[in-house]
Amino acid sequence: MTRPQRPSLASTDDLTQAADIDINLALAQLIEQRYRSPIIRPSTVVDVAALIDESFPRGEESLEHLVDQITNATEQYPRRNTHPGFFGWIAPSGLPSDPLAHAMVSVLNENVGTYQASPVGTTIEKTVIRWLADLMHFPQQSEGVLLSGGSMANMSGIASACTKRFGPGYRQQGLAAFSRESQPVIICSQAAHFSIRRAAAMLGIGTDNIIAIDTDAEFRMRVDHLDEALRQQQNVICVVASAGTTLTGAIDPLEQIAELCAKHEIWLHVDAAYGGGGLMSAELRPRYRGIERANSVVMDLHKWFFQSLDGSLLLYRDASSARQLFFESSDYLRANADSSPEEYMFFHITPELSRRFRALPFYISMRSYGIERLGRNALHNVQCAEYLADLIRRESELELIAAPQLSILCFRYIAQELDDASIDQINSAIRDQVQLEGDYLMSPTQVRGRPALRVCIVNHATRVEHIDGLLASVLRIGRALSQ
Numbered sequence: 001m002t003r004p005q006r007p008s009l010a011s012t013d014d015l016t017q018a019a020d021i022d023i024n025l026a027l028a029q030l031i032e033q034r035y036r037s038p039i040i041r042p043s044t045v046v047d048v049a050a051l052i053d054e055s056f057p058r059g060e061e062s063l064e065h066l067v068d069q070i071t072n073a074t075e076q077y078p079r080r081n082t083h084p085g086f087f088g089w090i091a092p093s094g095l096p097s098d099p100l101a102h103a104m105v106s107v108l109n110e111n112v113g114t115y116q117a118s119p120v121g122t123t124i125e126k127t128v129i130r131w132l133a134d135l136m137h138f139p140q141q142s143e144g145v146l147l148s149g150g151s152m153a154n155m156s157g158i159a160s161a162c163t164k165r166f167g168p169g170y171r172q173q174g175l176a177a178f179s180r181e182s183q184p185v186i187i188c189s190q191a192a193h194f195s196i197r198r199a200a201a202m203l204g205i206g207t208d209n210i211i212a213i214d215t216d217a218e219f220r221m222r223v224d225h226l227d228e229a230l231r232q233q234q235n236v237i238c239v240v241a242s243a244g245t246t247l248t249g250a251i252d253p254l255e256q257i258a259e260l261c262a263k264h265e266i267w268l269h270v271d272a273a274y275g276g277g278g279l280m281s282a283e284l285r286p287r288y289r290g291i292e293r294a295n296s297v298v299m300d301l302h303k304w305f306f307q308s309l310d311g312s313l314l315l316y317r318d319a320s321s322a323r324q325l326f327f328e329s330s331d332y333l334r335a336n337a338d339s340s341p342e343e344y345m346f347f348h349i350t351p352e353l354s355r356r357f358r359a360l361p362f363y364i365s366m367r368s369y370g371i372e373r374l375g376r377n378a379l380h381n382v383q384c385a386e387y388l389a390d391l392i393r394r395e396s397e398l399e400l401i402a403a404p405q406l407s408i409l410c411f412r413y414i415a416q417e418l419d420d421a422s423i424d425q426i427n428s429a430i431r432d433q434v435q436l437e438g439d440y441l442m443s444p445t446q447v448r449g450r451p452a453l454r455v456c457i458v459n460h461a462t463r464v465e466h467i468d469g470l471l472a473s474v475l476r477i478g479r480a481l482s483q
């Protein structure tokens with residue numbers, strides 16, 4: 001038989017060689033920039049676009065040139081969550097071991113969807129999940145998975161709660177079986193993160209079917225109102241409690257909520273996306289009492305565990321509902337019937353199939369720094385927040401609106417002779433001016449409908465001198481503006 005002639009193929013370059021660049025040298029300037037002021041510099045999209053080459057890429061540029069381009073652009077228009085004076089939102093500071101660990105993830109490029117696809121990745125992910133489960137005293141049979149963030153993790157946890165509540169019918173028929181009068185509901189507090197509303201929207205539950213329970217003076221879910229809601233509602237999918245709300249860092253009364261959920265046999269989902277990192281500290285751990293009774297818990301590694309983006313743990317007390325919901329099998333991806341550990345499939349308990357080796361940076365940082373040591377940094381953050389609260393209480397020109405329960409607090413500049421509208425204006429202006437000066441950053445926020453200054457401390461490098469510096473700036477600017 002004659003061999004068919006080879007078709008003429010497109011010419012190609014050999015891309016198998018390691019990139020021709022010293023990675024250490026390439027990163028040195030970026031690493032050095034991390035703690036430098038300003039945290040942010042105002043820009044328009046036109047300013048930034050001028051520094052980025054938007055022309056169609058022809059592949060003529062050297063890696064050195066591209067490194068210089070990005071280093072220069074981020075130097076001119078930075079947004080440094082890494083800076084110890086960054087007190088905005090809940091942004092990851094990153095750890096010094098992260099650049100190395102993330103480079104390793106990229107070089108290995110394993111897809112941690114199944115044990116077979118990534119034996120080391122699967123083993124390491126299961127290991128770090130066990131450490132976190134142990135911190136919370138979750139049972140040995142509990143299982144978890146690392147997702148891209150708290151939003152995805154909250155949605156997946158709630159989806160599993162739906163399966164537990166409504167059985168396999170939920171997977172097959174969705175919520176079509178329910179009449180208007182018996183629509184399933186999610187119960188959370190008014191202070192719950194908006195990812196819960198988005199989960200309700202995406203899962204077809206509908207945001208109208210969220211019962212938002214009032215909060216008390218400390219912004220925590222009112223348990224008496226939760227009790228009432230649980231008595232009235234027939235079709236509760238789950239109760240979502242927060243262990244560290246986004247705005248004030250409030251921890252809902254987890255023990256009492258767990259007690260009520262147990263009484264009514266309702267799935268308890270705890271959103272500790274922000275607060276979870278505090279569990280690393282033995283001193284802070286008692287504040288989370290009751291979390292060990294949850295059915296599912298979410299903790300973002302890229303918030304208060306100090307990790308660079310991204311990674312969020314979704315932990316299940318019993319993953320069988322998740323498995324019922326997410327299980328799929330295909331001719332190209334089928335587990336052997338023996339269900340041995342070597343057949344483990346992470347994708348059976350999560351909506352994601354292809355997944356990067358998210359656990360590696362966490363594994364490396366935990367092994368090299370230790371949970372206790374990082375826990376001391378989290379405790380230090382809380383102590384800085386408490387120190388700031390003390391300073392605010394002593395200052396007649398300042399009002400503490402939300403005292404820290406963890407490492408977030410809200411306050412306001414007040415001047416006796418000014419009306420509320422002027423005070424609101426001044427506080428917004430203080431925030432803007434602090435940001436413009438470049439050494440500190442607070443994100444815009446409102447508490448009970450009025451502008452407030454919110455400080456969120458989740459950076460391992462923040463020290464009391466940064467707190468003193470922030471407060472001095474707020475007072476200086478507030479006094480100048482209220483003249």
Ligand SMILES: Cc1ncc(COP(=O)(O)O)c(C=O)c1O
Binds near residue numbers: 090148150242245
């Ligand atoms: C309490 C809480 N839950 C969930 C989220 C969403 O997390 P992510 O941004 O990782 O999706 C946030 C984000 O700030 C949060 O504060």
